[in-house]
Amino acid sequence: MVRRIVAAIAFAVLFAAGTAGARTIEEILKEKGVITEADYKEATRSKPVDYKLGKGFTFTSPDEKFQLSVGGRIQPRYSYTDAEAVSGSAQDASEWKIRWAKLSVGGYAYSKDLTYKIQIALENSGNAKLLDYAYLKYGFSDAFALQAGQFKVPFSRQALNSASALQFVDRSNAVDAFKPNYDIGAMASGKIGRGMFAYNAGIFGGAGQSATRTTNNNAFAARLVASPLGEAPYSETDVGHHEKPLLSVGANYFRNTLKRSATTVFESVTPNYAAAAGWLGNGASTFDNTEKVDIDQFGGDAAFLWNGFSFQAEYLEGRAEGKTSGKTLRARGMYAQAGYFLIPKRLEAAARYSYVDPNRSRSNDIQAETQGAVSYYFFGHNLKLQADYSNIHKQVSLNTSTDNKQVRVQAQVVF
Numbered sequence: 001m002v003r004r005i006v007a008a009i010a011f012a013v014l015f016a017a018g019t020a021g022a023r024t025i026e027e028i029l030k031e032k033g034v035i036t037e038a039d040y041k042e043a044t045r046s047k048p049v050d051y052k053l054g055k056g057f058t059f060t061s062p063d064e065k066f067q068l069s070v071g072g073r074i075q076p077r078y079s080y081t082d083a084e085a086v087s088g089s090a091q092d093a094s095e096w097k098i099r100w101a102k103l104s105v106g107g108y109a110y111s112k113d114l115t116y117k118i119q120i121a122l123e124n125s126g127n128a129k130l131l132d133y134a135y136l137k138y139g140f141s142d143a144f145a146l147q148a149g150q151f152k153v154p155f156s157r158q159a160l161n162s163a164s165a166l167q168f169v170d171r172s173n174a175v176d177a178f179k180p181n182y183d184i185g186a187m188a189s190g191k192i193g194r195g196m197f198a199y200n201a202g203i204f205g206g207a208g209q210s211a212t213r214t215t216n217n218n219a220f221a222a223r224l225v226a227s228p229l230g231e232a233p234y235s236e237t238d239v240g241h242h243e244k245p246l247l248s249v250g251a252n253y254f255r256n257t258l259k260r261s262a263t264t265v266f267e268s269v270t271p272n273y274a275a276a277a278g279w280l281g282n283g284a285s286t287f288d289n290t291e292k293v294d295i296d297q298f299g300g301d302a303a304f305l306w307n308g309f310s311f312q313a314e315y316l317e318g319r320a321e322g323k324t325s326g327k328t329l330r331a332r333g334m335y336a337q338a339g340y341f342l343i344p345k346r347l348e349a350a351a352r353y354s355y356v357d358p359n360r361s362r363s364n365d366i367q368a369e370t371q372g373a374v375s376y377y378f379f380g381h382n383l384k385l386q387a388d389y390s391n392i393h394k395q396v397s398l399n400t401s402t403d404n405k406q407v408r409v410q411a412q413v414v415f
Contacts, residue, residue, distance in 0.1 A: 054382045054414050058107070067107040073164050073414040075099040082405040090402070098123045099170070099410065100163055102132070113139045117151075128210050132182060143190040150210065153180035154187065154200035154223040155252045157301040157314060158335075160234060165381045167236035167310070167339050168373045169388045169408040172354035174333035177279045177367075178297060178316040179272045180254055182209035183219065195231025199224050206256045208271040217292075219256035225249070236312055236337070238305040239380050241344050245306035252299040257323075260287045273297065279318050279331035279358040286329045286359075287322040295320045308341035308348075330360045339373075348375045368393040382414040 030040040050058045056071020077099045083090035106117035119133040135149025152160055158171050159179035171179075187202030199222075205212055206219030225248060232248035233240070258266040258274060265284055266274045273295075275281045280295060287293050301314040313336040320329045339350030355368035373388035392404040 053379060056104070056415060065111070066109055067112075068105060069107050070103075070105055071415055072101075072103040073412060074101050075163070075410055075412045077169065077408060077410040079406060079408045084402040084404055090404075104133070115139070131210050141190075143192050145189050146186065147189070148186040150182055150184045151187070153183050153185075153204060153219070153221045153254065154189075154202060155180055155221050155254045155297065156299055156316065157234070157248075157250055157303060157312070158236070160223075161236060162234070164412060164414055165235045165237075167312075167337060167348075167350050167375070168352060168371060169386050169410045172335035172337075172352060173367060173369050173392075174316055174335045174354045174356050175314065176272055177277065177282075177331075177333055177356045177358065178299070178318060180204075180208070180219070180221065180256075180297075181272050183207070183271070184210075184212065185219070191231070196227050197225070198227075198231075206258070206271075207267075208274075213267065215259070217257040219254065221252070221254045223250060223252045225251075232303055232305060235305075235381065236303075236310060237339055237348055237350075237375070237377075237381075238308050238310045238341065239345055239348075239377055240305075241308050241341065242305050243307065245304065248301075248303045250301045252297075252301075254295075254297040256295045257292055258295065259292050260284060260289060260322075262289050266293070273318065279333070279356065280320055280329070282358040282365075283320075283329045283331070286327055287320075288325045288327070291325055292323045293320050294323060308344055309339070310350075311336075311338045313337070331356070331358045332360060333357065345380075346377055348377070349373070350375070364395045364397050366393070366395045381412070384412050386410050386412070 026040055029035045030037065048060060048062070052058065056069050058067060058069040060067045075098070077097055079095045081093040083092050101122040102119055103122060104117065104119040106115070108115045115137045117133045117135060120130055121132050124130050131150060133151050135147050135151045137145055137147035139145040154160065156175050156179050158175045159181065183204040183206065185202050185204030187200055189200045191198045201222040204219040204221065206217055207213045227246065227248045229245055229247050232246040260266055265281065272278050273280045295318065297316065297318045299314060299316045301312070303312040304310065313334070315334045316332065318331040321327070333356040335352060335354035337350060337352035339348050341348045350373045352371045355366060357366055359365055369390050369392050371388050371390045373386060375384055375386040377384045387409045390406045392406060393401060395401045
């Protein structure tokens, strides 16, 4: 029985790989010079049903005024954690889980300038966080577009990078401790000079994913990016093996106001930074019960891609101040990672260091991760297998720390 299951899985992967990479008749004819570029565009125009790897199935109306693409991704994961005991309190963990199971729908309506996207997280079925994206966007030009709905707050390059295009099995602990993640609001964005400069600026509810509040407080976020050598894609690896170097430098700012509840949490723990593992949530007890807290976050990042080599780094900083008590909390974090394709476009090795200092006034709460990863890309990020090994360091007290060892293996299929 086990052999049959393994054989069936192997056949399914090979079949998907073979069919996903197949070229159309039109592409073959154009490549051989049988038809011109104009003929190719005419032959491929207005297909009622089409499929593109990574985008999914696309349905287009005969008059081309409406288009809808349906796709998704699945990420099964296995993790084993060898926990280092402190006073006998630690326990090893062997875990199987579906990290992500996403279904997305997107396209345009009435005009190609009016686009939309809806994405649901099936792994959160029955949870308030079921909805990831749900927004409308109108592009007046490349330099200016407006969108409204629920989407990612423009803060942190790695947070904005899709979980399907990461270099490691998951994001760094630094970004997880600072990212606002999804929120409901409106945003202006644009690209100038063929993507050499890009900006995002938006106003959000501030309560986080699928959450609203009745106060008059809102959140603000802005991001600026410069790519002097040409627009760099939001992909942590150089799986495209760019022959020309690409450099991107970005800066972020985020502001919000949250009210501390009678317990040791805030009115909303949905935003990552305010959750128990976030820098603000970790230091919630700094502030008085029920007082409002002003939050400011800053960040800077850089990314470089060239000939299979990639480098990416970010520095993040947070500051919170109680409006009535005047008490303050300051935090910082950073990560740096690099990777190189040992086999171009196929086999990549990478290393990363990340740390979080959730309260700079304390000297015994540093959280650091040292990681190594190996990834094999069958068809880019659309079909890949990843594994990483981590040493997770946590300072428990002034003279006590733990160093847990963790191994993770994850497969991904984007369809």
